[in-house]
Amino acid sequence: MGERDQAIAAIREWNKTCESTLGLRPIVVDPKRVATIHPLGILHNAMSLLVLVLVVNAVPSVTIGAWRRRRAVRRMARGQCALCGYEFGAASIDRCPECGQARAGGET
Numbered sequence: 001m002g003e004r005d006q007a008i009a010a011i012r013e014w015n016k017t018c019e020s021t022l023g024l025r026p027i028v029v030d031p032k033r034v035a036t037i038h039p040l041g042i043l044h045n046a047m048s049l050l051v052l053v054l055v056v057n058a059v060p061s062v063t064i065g066a067w068r069r070r071r072a073v074r075r076m077a078r079g080q081c082a083l084c085g086y087e088f089g090a091a092s093i094d095r096c097p098e099c100g101q102a103r104a105g106g107e108t
């Protein structure tokens with residue numbers, strides 16, 4: 001008796017138990033469509049879950065990183081500190097007095 005036949009027999013036995021003792025309607029089984037557990041299926045599911053978790057975790061860091069870079073470029077173009085937004089104005093200083101960040105792009 002193969003694994004598939006054993007599965008069908010187990011389901012038929014369960015159906016009898018349902019009918020006789022529990023008073024429930026049996027599970028209707030099409031013998032051609034009984035699924036069995038594939039050993040590599042578990043590995044496949046584990047790898048798929050791992051990839052999903054990595055992608056879901058990577059998306060926020062990539063998008064937040066891109067947003068921070070755009071904000072830094074925008075602040076430097078306005079003459080502000082790239083990190084905290086402190087306005088340098090006409091002051092010729094090479095470090096931000098608020099956060100200590102080096103003034104990017106030098107004095108222009």
Ligand SMILES: [Zn+2]
Binds near residue numbers: 082084085086096
């Ligand atoms: Zn700053």
